[in-house]
Structures are given as C-alpha cells and as structure tokens.
Amino acid sequence: MKYLSVKSIAKKWNLSERSVRNYCAIGKIPGAFLTGKTWNIPEDSTKPDRKNKKSSSPRTLLEVLIAEKKAKLSGGIYHKVQIELTYNSNHIEGSKLTHDQTRYIFETNTIGIDGGVINVDDIVETVNHFKCIDIIIDNAKKQISESLIKELHRILKNGTIDSRKDWFAVGDYKRLPNTVGDMDTTQPCDVSKKMKELLFEYNNKKEKTFDDLLDFHYKFECIHPFQDGNGRIGRLLLFKECLNYNIVPFIIDEQLKQFYYRGLKEWMDEPGYLRDTCLTAQDKFKLYLDYFKVKY
Numbered sequence: 001m002k003y004l005s006v007k008s009i010a011k012k013w014n015l016s017e018r019s020v021r022n023y024c025a026i027g028k029i030p031g032a033f034l035t036g037k038t039w040n041i042p043e044d045s046t047k048p049d050r051k052n053k054k055s056s057s058p059r060t061l062l063e064v065l066i067a068e069k070k071a072k073l074s075g076g077i078y079h080k081v082q083i084e085l086t087y088n089s090n091h092i093e094g095s096k097l098t099h100d101q102t103r104y105i106f107e108t109n110t111i112g113i114d115g116g117v118i119n120v121d122d123i124v125e126t127v128n129h130f131k132c133i134d135i136i137i138d139n140a141k142k143q144i145s146e147s148l149i150k151e152l153h154r155i156l157k158n159g160t161i162d163s164r165k166d167w168f169a170v171g172d173y174k175r176l177p178n179t180v181g182d183m184d185t186t187q188p189c190d191v192s193k194k195m196k197e198l199l200f201e202y203n204n205k206k207e208k209t210f211d212d213l214l215d216f217h218y219k220f221e222c223i224h225p226f227q228d229g230n231g232r233i234g235r236l237l238l239f240k241e242c243l244n245y246n247i248v249p250f251i252i253d254e255q256l257k258q259f260y261y262r263g264l265k266e267w268m269d270e271p272g273y274l275r276d277t278c279l280t281a282q283d284k285f286k287l288y289l290d291y292f293k294v295k296y
Contacts, residue, residue: 001031001147003040013047023048027070030138061294062243065137074107077292082106084288085239086129088253089232092260095122102126121160128156129232136240143203144216144237146195149225152236156229167227174227181261185224194223213241214274218267248289248296250281 006024010017024032024039028048032041061077068078087102096119101111105126111118132152139148154171162168169175173191177184186194202216217238224230235252242249252260256277263274289296 001151002043004043006039006041009041009045015047030066059295060246061249061289061296062137062140062246064292064294065243069134069137077288077294079106080288080292082130082133085133085235085251086126088251089235090122090126090129091254092252092257093229093231095119095125097122097126106130121162124159125156128158128160131155132232132236133239136236137243140240140243144199144241146199149195149233149237152233153226153229156232162228169227173225176227178224178227180221180224180230181265183222183265185222191223191225195225198223208241208245210247210278211271211275213238213245213247214267214271214278216241218264218274221264246296248282248285250278250285252277252281253284256281 004012006017006020009015010020013020020029020041021039023029024034024041029041029045031045032039034040064076065078065081067073068076073079083099083103083106086106087097087099090097090102097105097111101118105111105123111123132155135148135152135155142148150171150173157163157168157170163170167175173195174188177187179185198216198219202212205212217234220234220237221230226233239249239251241247259273259277259280263277266273286296288294
C-alpha cells in the first residue's frame with residue numbers, strides 16, 4: 001500500500017496540515033501511523049466528516065470492533081475476537097500455545113511457561129495474527145485483493161524461521177508445489193493466474209451469500225497460494241467478509257476441526273457438510289454477541 005505525507009493529504013483535501021495531524025492523532029484516518037514524528041497516511045484514505053453527528057452507539061459488529069479497537073478497550077468483543085480467533089486458528093495449524101498463554105500475550109505482551117519447551121514461532125505467529133486481525137477490521141469494507149492477501153501473509157510469517165529460508169516467499173506466492181492433506185494444489189507457475197481468476201469471479205458477484213463466502217474459501221484453499229499459512233489467511237478472509245456483509249462470523253475450534261476438514265474436502269459434492277459446520281460455529285459466536293449485546 002502507498003502512503004502519503006501530511007502535506008500531500010492536506011493539499012488533496014484542502015485542509016491545513018495541523019487539521020490533518022489532528023485527524024491522525026485522534027484516529028479519524030484508519031491505517032495512519034507514525035514513523036518517528038512523521039505521519040504516514042494511506043493513499044486511499046477518505047476525508048473525515050467534520051460534522052458532529054448525533055448518531056447513537058455502534059450497531060453492527062464491525063462498527064463495535066472499530067470503536068473498541070480505536071479506544072483500546074479491554075474486555076470487550078474486540079478483545080474476545082482477538083484471543084479466540086488467534087488461539088483457535090493457530091491451534092488448528094499445530095500451535096502448542098494454550099488458550100491462557102495466547103490471552104497473556106495479547107493482554108500483557110508476556111508469556112508464562114511452566115516446564116516444557118515452546119516453539120518460538122508459535123509465539124511470533126500469535127503476535128503476528130493479532131496484527132492480521134487489525135488489518136482485516138481496518139479493511140473489512142474493501143474488496144479482497146491480491147495485495148491485501150499478500151500483506152496478511154507477510155505480517156503472519158514475519159520473523160518466523162520460514163522467513164529466513166531462501167526458498168520460502170514471505171508475502172508472496174509459493175515457489176514450490178505443496179499439498180493439503182492428500183489433495184494436490186495449484187502448481188506455483190499457475191497460482192497468480194488462478195488467484196486473479198478467483199478474485200475476479202468473487203468480487204464481481206453483486207450480492208454475496210453465505211455459500212458464496214464458503215465457496216471462495218474452498219477455492220482459495222484448493223489453490224493454496226502460499227508455502228505455508230494458507231489456512232489461517234483463508235479463515236481471516238472469511239472473517240473479514242462476514243464483517244463486510246454483516247453476516248455473523250464464526251471461529252472453527254478444536255471440536256469442529258475434523259468436520260471443517262471434511263466439509264472442505266466434500267464441498268463440491270456435498271456442500272452441506274461445510275455449511276452445517278460453519279453454521280454450528282456461527283451459533284457459538286452468537287453467544288459472544290448476546291453476551292456483549294451486539295445486534296445481529
């Protein structure tokens with residue numbers, strides 16, 4: 001993503017540089033960040049509304065997540081999503097961190113170890129996954145793009161042992177063939193073409209149904225565009241699209257893992273397996289929404 005300076009944005013929006021800095025400081029420009037004392041502002045940012053609207057408290061889950069993220073609120077639905085989605089998605093992929101350890105990392109940036117050995121990558125990828133969730137919240141209303149997908153992968157795998165391997169392309173498509181379970185996936189030379197076709201097909205559907213989201217997820221996992229991290233990136237994109245279309249999201253946990261795998265494998269012949277598994281997970285997520293009084 002390209003970033004512009006305060007001066008460039010001020011000229012573009014016909015505002016003073018001071019006003020632009022104030023907007024950055026109070027969080028009215030999503031994605032803006034400081035490097036030293038310099039603000040970096042996403043090129044596609046929109047000019048904030050200067051009117052003091054009398055709108056009531058946030059209504060949709062996405063609105064609540066944005067508000068709680070901005071306020072750095074502890075103990076709310078944003079806090080819950082960060083821990084549950086990160087723990088469960090990483091756990092499916094073999095992370096040995098416990099739920100409590102995941103929570104401690106998010107809440108205190110520390111980890112407790114009682115004997116045994118912990119893979120450093122499990123810790124790194126947990127911290128990185130928290131950042132990925134922020135990215136999908138910030139970009140929930142934007143179309144899925146190759147640049148967003150690659151950015152999520154770059155963040156997820158940054159600092160891991162994989163990132164120090166010459167043949168492992170962090171933030172880019174795979175260079176070597178890989179499989180998922182006993183299923184062959186798209187060859188590296190064809191990944192870019194297949195991803196462009198998938199995104200064109202999906203983004204050009206005007207109305208997205210629950211099955212459209214699942215179909216996209218299935219096709220993404222069949223392509224398996226990255227050397228590693230495909231499952232987590234795919235589930236992050238699913239969560240993002242649920243937020244985008246105000247569909248109740250879902251988190252695949254250990255109890256549903258095998259049903260989820262079966263559903264992906266059988267999607268083309270019997271979509272009901274994956275649909276029912278995800279609807280079950282959706283029912284679990286509704287309990288969180290009920291508790292935090294978020295409408296759906």
